[in-house]
Each structure stands twice: as C-alpha cells, then as structure tokens.
Amino acid sequence: MPAKIITVFNQKGGSGKTTTACNLAGALGTRGRKTLLVDLDEQSTATLSVGAASDDRPFPAALTNLAQSPRPDREIAKFVNDYDFIVIDCPPAIRSSAPSVALLISDLGLIPVGASGGNLWAVQEAKKLALNAQINNPDLKLRSFANMDQKVTIVQQIFEAAGQDEDIPMLKTRLGFRTAYKEAEVSGATVLQVKGAKAAHKEVNSLVDEILKVLGE
Template structure:
C-alpha cells in the first residue's frame, strides 16, 4: 500500500510546525512504521536538528530536504512505495507555493495553532488554503492542533474559537509547551527517545499520533 501523506502547515512562523512534524514522523518510526520526514522549509530547522543526533541514537525517521525543489510532489511520489507514512514540514509563508503543492498530494493537513491572536488569524488563512486544496484533492482531511499550549486566558480563548469552527475540527489532543521538546530538538531526537514511559510530553505525543492514525483510517469524521 502506498504511503499516507501528512502535511503540517500554517501561514505563520513560531507555531511549532517543525516540532510537531518531527515528533509525528519520529514516533511513527519508533512504532515500527517506515516513516519519512520531508523538510520543505528553507530554514531547514528540522534537517539541522536531525543531523545533531548521534550514531548510537539517530533520529528515528528517514529525513530528506526538498526545500529547494521546484517539484517536491514528484520527488515525494517516487517514495510512496518505500514508506508507510510521509510527514511534510512546510515553510511559513502565505506566498509560498510549497504548502499548496504538498496539500494536493496529502491525505491529512494539520494546522498547529499556538496561544496568540496573531497565530489564530494566520491559522484562518491556513484553513482557507487547505479548503482550497480540498477542491482539487477532495479526500484531503484537515485538522487543527492546539500546540505549545500554556495556561493563559488567551490560550483558552484560542482553543474555544477552534472548537467552535464549523469547517475544520480541532483534535482532542493538546501538545503543551514543555522544555523537553526543545531538548529533543537540540539533540536530534523525539521525546519518546529521551523520556520515561510516564513523561507527560511523551503521553501527549503518543495520544496525538493515535489520533492522527484514527483520522487517516476514517474513524474521526
């Protein structure tokens, strides 16, 4: 069976796209799936992070950087028989063509949203981009994810507005703003590799990946 494609995108930087996409790709790999992490962001943060991993404990998913490719969808399609899941990390730009290109070949588009008004507004633009892609790719599913969640009133308001959105559902899992995610990025790993079984960040990522797989299987419409 061809790989399922998950694209993580938003029109604003600082919402944790790279963190979320790398955690999903890495966790899928640690679960025994053939997982490919595709870096389309010219900042190449995800690629640089994975390169920091040691030979003894490498980043669990295969990493490829296609940020300079004019036809990344063609390159990705060449890999679909090799992998079970492809996770695409998109650049943060309204003008960039790469998110639109990625969404046209994707099964699931994930829009991470943090706790600020600016991020919420940008996420509405990302939602519009995703819905436009659904016209040409009607099997594409879209989901918001509350990411880098803190305990502020603003964060609660953002989540409430996302829950009320009638076009794109908000995933139940919340990914908190925890230092361990930064630690994992620094050493080119995911939280599953550097935390114990009962670590809260690890539990959050596990729940999110479970939910992603449920959506892909069509059980969370």
C-alpha cells in the same frame, strides 16, 4: 499500500510546525512504521535538528530536504511505495507555494495552533489554502490541534475560538509548553527518546493515536 501523506502547515512562524512534524515522524518510526520526514522549509530547521542526532541514537525516521526543489510533489511521489508514512514540514511564508503543492498530494493537512492571538488569523489563512486544495484533492482530511498549551486565560480563549471552526475540526490532544520538546529538537531526537518526559510522551502518543484514527489506520 502507498504511504499516507501528512502535511504540517500554518501561515505563521512559531506555531510549532517543525516540532510537530519531527515528533510525529519520529513517533511513527518508533512504532515500527517506516516513515519519511520531508523538509520543505528553506530554514531547514527539521534537517538541522535530525542532523544533530548521535550515531548511537539515530532519529527513528528517514529524512529528505526538498526545500530547493521546483517540483517537490514529483520528488515525494517517488517515495510513496517505499514508506508507510510521509510527513511534510512546510515553510510559514504565506507567499510560498509549498503548502499548496504538498496538500494536493496529502491524505491529511494538520494545522498546529500556537498560543498567540496572531494564530487565529494564521489559521484562517491556512484554512483558505486547505479548502482550495480540497477542490482538487477531495479526499484530503483537515485537522487542527492546540500546541504549546498553557493554563493562561487568553491562551485557552484562542484554542476555544479555533476549536469552533466546523470546517477544520480540532483534535482533542494538546501539546504542552514543555522544555522536553526543545531538548528533543537540539539533540536530534523525538521527545519520546527524552528520558523522564512522561507528560510529553503521553501527549505525542495521544496525538499519533488520533491521527491514525482520522486516517483509518
């Protein structure tokens, strides 16, 4: 079976794409699924994060950085028979072709919706990109999810508005605005490796469960 490919994308920076991609890839890895994390972002945040992992606690997924590749789709295709899952972290720039290219070879396009008003605009831009990709990749599934959740009225209104989009269903799981995610990022870990972060563990496992269900796994 070729790898299932999941692209994490959003046109806006700060929505939590890298946090999502790293934790998703790491969580799949901890479940015994052979997983590759692909960094397409020129800022290389995922690469720097995974590189911070200690030798005695390696990141539970493999990593490749293809941010400078003119044909990342062709390079990713070389790995599809070697992994169960490939998780792609895309750059936020609206001018970048990386998300479009990645979505053409993906099984799932996942849009993290951050807790700011600008994210509603960004989701609409991401939606245009995704629906266009579906023309050439009709099997592409699309989902969004609420990231950096806070019990603040405006934040809840943003998520409720995004959740009304019938073209891109919103997953039930919400990732909270927690220091555990930052701790994981700077230590080259998935949040599942952060001791005591029970709420974050529950959130990430729930997100992975939902994604696997969408993919029919």
